[in-house]
Amino acid sequence: MTVALYSAEQVAAILGLHVRTVRGYVRDGRLPAMRMGKQYRISERDLRAFTGVVSDEPVSTPHVHVSSVVHIDDVDRLAMDQITAQLAATAVDDSSVPAQLNVHWTYDESACRLTIFVVGDPESAAAAIRLIGTSTRTGREASTEVCRCKSGRHTVGQR
Numbered sequence: 001m002t003v004a005l006y007s008a009e010q011v012a013a014i015l016g017l018h019v020r021t022v023r024g025y026v027r028d029g030r031l032p033a034m035r036m037g038k039q040y041r042i043s044e045r046d047l048r049a050f051t052g053v054v055s056d057e058p059v060s061t062p063h064v065h066v067s068s069v070v071h072i073d074d075v076d077r078l079a080m081d082q083i084t085a086q087l088a089a090t091a092v093d094d095s096s097v098p099a100q101l102n103v104h105w106t107y108d109e110s111a112c113r114l115t116i117f118v119v120g121d122p123e124s125a126a127a128a129i130r131l132i133g134t135s136t137r138t139g140r141e142a143s144t145e146v147c148r149c150k151s152g153r154h155t156v157g158q159r
Contacts, residue, residue, distance in 0.1 A: 003043055003044065003045075004043065004044035005041040005042065005043055005044075006041065006042045006043075006044070006047060007039055007040070007041065007042075008022045008023050008026065008033075008039065008040045008042070011031075011042050011047060014047070015051070023040065025050075026040050026042070030050070031046065031047075031050050032046040032049075032050075033046070064121060064122055065119060065120065065121065066118070066119070066120060066121070066122050066125035066126075067117070067118070067119045067125075068117075068118045068119075068125060068129060069115065069116070069117055069118075070115070070116040070117075070118065070129065070132055071113060071114075071115050072113065072114040072115075072116070072132070072136055073111075073112065073113050074112050074113075075107075075112055075113065075114045075136075076112065077107075077109065079136075080107050080114050082135065083114065083116075083132065083135045083136065084105050084107075084114075084116075086131060086135055087103045087105070087116065087128060087131065087132070088103070090103075090127070090128060090131055100120050100121045100124045101118070101119070101120035101121070101124035101125065101128060102117075102118075102119045102120060103116065103117070103118055103119075103128060104116075104117045105117065116132060118132075
């Protein structure tokens with residue numbers, strides 16, 4: 001998104017006014033402007049509002065995105081497959097809503113470590129992270145496989 005900024009001289013030329021008049025409007029607060037160095041800069045939106053021209057652009061709301069990296073240690077291959085399958089299903093669950101959640105993962109088999117990257121709106125990201133928490137708790141209770149990490153043998157879950 002680019003924002004057009006005009007100098008006081010450019011605004012004076014657009015409005016057919018003297019530059020001192022434009023600077024007076026800025027000093028009086030009638031024409032919003034920001035100071036960049038020793039010069040005023042007036043945004044196109046502020047200029048349109050000042051002249052009474054209604055903008056076609058809808059008022060934008062701030063976009064909030066959450067990014068999170070989740071590391072899960074001592075995860076066997078079966079548990080990794082279950083967790084990632086649930087996440088993939090969640091990420092593509094509602095096709096009527098534009099992509100609000102991106103989930104990517106990597107699995108280091110030698111270290112038995114699953115790394116999950118979650119990016120999206122706060123609600124979707126929080127739901128994905130809750131799902132990860134739930135999946136890891138239930139997965140650890142059910143799994144009895146041995147994960148062979150470079151640091152040695154680890155039993156995943158209860159025996």
